[in-house]
Amino acid sequence: MARIELKDINKSFGEHQAVKGLDMTIEDGELLVLLGPSGCGKSTTMNMIAGLEDASSGQILFNGRDVTDIAPFERNVAMVFQSSLLYPHLTARKNIRMSLKRTKLSSAEIDKRVEDAATTVDVTHLLDKFPAHLSGGERQRVATAKAIVRQPDCFLLDEPLSALDAALRLSLRSELVNLQKRLHTTMIFVTHDQVEAMTMGDRIGVMRDGRLEQIGSPTDIYNEPQTLFVAGFVGAPPMNFFDGAIEETATGKVFANADMRVPLTGSAAELDPRARVVLAIRPHLMELCEEGPESVPLKVYAIEQLGNEAIVVCDGPNDNRIRVVVAPGYSAQIGSTIHARFNADVAHFFDPATERVIPKLTKAAA
Amino acid sequence: MNGSSARPSRSSEPTPHGAPKPRRELSDLQFALVVTVPVLLFLVVVVAYPLGYALYMSFHDIRFFGGYSAEFIGGENYAGVLSDSAFWGALWLTIRFTIVTVLLGLLIGLGLAIVLRDLPPGWKWLRALIILPWAVSPYGTGIFFAYLGRGQTGFGTAFANALGIDEAINFISAQWVIEYLAFGNAWNMAPLVAFFLLANMLTIPKRLYHLAALDRMNRFEQFWNVTLPPLRFTLFVFSCILTVLALKTFDFIFTQTQGGPGNASSVLTYLIYRISFVNLNLGYGAAMSFFLLALILGLTGALFFFWGRKVSR
Ligand SMILES: Nc1ncnc2c1ncn2[C@@H]1O[C@H](COP(=O)(O)OP(=O)(O)OP(=O)(O)O)[C@@H](O)[C@H]1O
Ligand SMILES: [Mg+2]
Numbered sequence: 001m002a003r004i005e006l007k008d009i010n011k012s013f014g015e016h017q018a019v020k021g022l023d024m025t026i027e028d029g030e031l032l033v034l035l036g037p038s039g040c041g042k043s044t045t046m047n048m049i050a051g052l053e054d055a056s057s058g059q060i061l062f063n064g065r066d067v068t069d070i071a072p073f074e075r076n077v078a079m080v081f082q083s084s085l086l087y088p089h090l091t092a093r094k095n096i097r098m099s100l101k102r103t104k105l106s107s108a109e110i111d112k113r114v115e116d117a118a119t120t121v122d123v124t125h126l127l128d129k130f131p132a133h134l135s136g137g138e139r140q141r142v143a144t145a146k147a148i149v150r151q152p153d154c155f156l157l158d159e160p161l162s163a164l165d166a167a168l169r170l171s172l173r174s175e176l177v178n179l180q181k182r183l184h185t186t187m188i189f190v191t192h193d194q195v196e197a198m199t200m201g202d203r204i205g206v207m208r209d210g211r212l213e214q215i216g217s218p219t220d221i222y223n224e225p226q227t228l229f230v231a232g233f234v235g236a237p238p239m240n241f242f243d244g245a246i247e248e249t250a251t252g253k254v255f256a257n258a259d260m261r262v263p264l265t266g267s268a269a270e271l272d273p274r275a276r277v278v279l280a281i282r283p284h285l286m287e288l289c290e291e292g293p294e295s296v297p298l299k300v301y302a303i304e305q306l307g308n309e310a311i312v313v314c315d316g317p318n319d320n321r322i323r324v325v326v327a328p329g330y331s332a333q334i335g336s337t338i339h340a341r342f343n344a345d346v347a348h349f350f351d352p353a354t355e356r357v358i359p360k361l362t363k364a365a366a
Numbered sequence: 367m368n369g370s371s372a373r374p375s376r377s378s379e380p381t382p383h384g385a386p387k388p389r390r391e392l393s394d395l396q397f398a399l400v401v402t403v404p405v406l407l408f409l410v411v412v413v414a415y416p417l418g419y420a421l422y423m424s425f426h427d428i429r430f431f432g433g434y435s436a437e438f439i440g441g442e443n444y445a446g447v448l449s450d451s452a453f454w455g456a457l458w459l460t461i462r463f464t465i466v467t468v469l470l471g472l473l474i475g476l477g478l479a480i481v482l483r484d485l486p487p488g489w490k491w492l493r494a495l496i497i498l499p500w501a502v503s504p505y506g507t508g509i510f511f512a513y514l515g516r517g518q519t520g521f522g523t524a525f526a527n528a529l530g531i532d533e534a535i536n537f538i539s540a541q542w543v544i545e546y547l548a549f550g551n552a553w554n555m556a557p558l559v560a561f562f563l564l565a566n567m568l569t570i571p572k573r574l575y576h577l578a579a580l581d582r583m584n585r586f587e588q589f590w591n592v593t594l595p596p597l598r599f600t601l602f603v604f605s606c607i608l609t610v611l612a613l614k615t616f617d618f619i620f621t622q623t624q625g626g627p628g629n630a631s632s633v634l635t636y637l638i639y640r641i642s643f644v645n646l647n648l649g650y651g652a653a654m655s656f657f658l659l660a661l662i663l664g665l666t667g668a669l670f671f672f673w674g675r676k677v678s679r
Contacts, residue, residue: 050580072582073582086577099581
């Protein structure tokens with residue numbers, strides 16, 4: 001059990017700076033999901049928390065104790081590497097047992113723990129195989145068993161479910177969350193899976209280019225993205241963006257560009273006029289409609305049928321992709337023009353210069 | 367283990383759709399034969415002939431005095447060897463020499479490899495330099511170690527003096543000469559062992575050491591569980607090589623001690639040399655050399671049986 005604080009962590013590999021001024025606190029017993037594009041420094045951050053890589057500068061605290069220069073040996077963390085690392089010359093069972101080498105448990109107790117961990121991730125039938133004879137997903141599960149067989153202060157799981165099929169992934173996801181909550185152990189979990197991030201995390205940290213873009217509860221991240229990047233990265237299908245301006249007219253404020261003029265209602269009405277603004281709206285919050293001043297013309301590019309809904313992927317006004325969620329079974333000619341509208345009240349507005357959100361006054365006041 | 371039986375030979379595959387028969391490719395076995403037959407023929411000529419001649423001699427009593435004569439005497443030479451106390455003494459020395467050579471050769475090699483692996487950046491060129499001992503001929507090594515080992519000139523005495531002990535320490539004494547010779551022999555071979563081990567070590571992913579760190583292994587456990595496993599096959603191969611080389615060492619001992627002091631370093635090869643070429647008892651020497659051959663085959667066979675089968679892939 002540990003509260004982990006990262007203070008202004010930097011990490012350079014030669015010229016390349018992989019992590020830049022990272023400040024982050026992971027509360028005791030919290031499950032933090034790290035999300036971010038490939039190469040943004042997630043694994044590097046995990047390695048530094050485990051003590052496998054030294055930070056170039058900055059401090060790492062476990063329960064207030066500075067562990068920056070302390071060997072992984074003394075940090076008591078368990079980790080699943082992204083490459084599902086195992087000792088190649090040992091069977092799965094011995095690999096898992098290796099994690100308990102330093103414990104004072106009796107041999108029978110160790111056997112039981114290994115058996116339990118293997119059952120949790122469903123690899124009991126694989127225990128006597130060598131890593132080279134396991135499939136990628138099997139190796140990943142054995143590596144996960146090797147981590148959860150211990151009761152460390154912190155679990156660091158680097159994409160432990162990425163190679164699994166959907167059903168297995170779903171069941172292991174809940175197993176891991178259950179285990180984490182039962183033992184009340186701090187856990188950091190890296191994933192590229194949006195659903196995994198939203199459903200598992202107490203909080204989500206979104207990283208980009210070695211920096212922490214935003215950290216908060218899944219609902220906050222989803223509903224109140226603080227930057228353009230977070231807005232575009234979190235959520236599937238991704239947000240739609242429209243460039244335009246906020247103009248003051250006789251009938252009230254509007255979001256306007258060459259194609260549309262959308263009246264700003266509700267909280268959006270509090271925004272100050274400005275020449276350049278990016279409006280972001282979730283595909284679920286758009287609807288198809290007849291042509292009109294408030295609607296945006298879109299050219300159908302593809303239609304993705306998801307079973308319970310369909311996504312119309314369109315070419316928008318500025319050659320960017322716009323997605324609209326519609327009823328399942330929807331069909332339209334590829335290349336034909338359709339129209340869609342949305343309610344500005346539920347849209348987000350960003351300053352294109354700073355890429356940060358423009359706060360709506362009512363929310364700030366509330 | 368052996369994949370060749372499972373893999374169909376390419377030349378026997380049917381050609382698809384009756385297409386014109388492509389140029390036949392050699393199967394693995396055919397290719398192996400093409401490459402090795404000339405070598406095998408050469409070996410038959412240069413090895414089989416002398417071997418056969420030695421076998422012939424070992425069943426004869428060959429005399430040079432009073433004109434050359436070869437008299438067939440059956441297994442008498444072999445029986446003579448078995449009841450010869452000089453043979454049993456030499457056999458024991460040979461085995462002692464071999465065991466110490468192999469153990470020291472592997473240990474020094476392993477130690478060197480670890481040192482070479484962990485060289486700080488900027489010192490990696492030492493990796494090239496360390497091969498030098500291997501480049502010295504056994505003859506040269508013999509002379510070199512003869513100087514180092516003797517009481518008057520050796521490092522034992524120098525070391526004792528440095529510690530304030532006024533005594534000459536002679537390694538080339540009846541008691542320690544075999545171990546000292548084995549040490550020199552190991553020194554000669556260790557760089558080669560180290561190079562192969564180093565090559566193996568450099569293929570071990572660094573991440574595995576991270577895993578060991580997270581499993582909270584100490585240095586020794588880390589060595590045992592991460593560094594050593596991939597080296598096992600190389601260690602086995604070099605055990606065999608060092609065993610064979612040690613069993614048939616001659617020049618090194620000839621230049622350094624001439625089998626002495628007394629008979630203290632008269633190993634089998636040296637004894638055979640004396641019998642055959644000094645005493646000119648060729649038939650008896652040939653018979654004894656077949657015991658040496660049996661020893662070589664027996665020891666390497668045992669190594670493979672007890673160890674090699676486990677580590678060969
Ligand atoms: N040992 C290293 N030497 C040099 N550069 C490195 C090293 N390790 C990582 N990097 C670089 O640091 C950056 C961050 O790498 P990291 O592995 O942390 O990414 P990541 O967020 O885990 O990506 P992914 O989602 O693809 O796993 C990358 O640009 C990578 O090329
Ligand atoms: Mg990674």
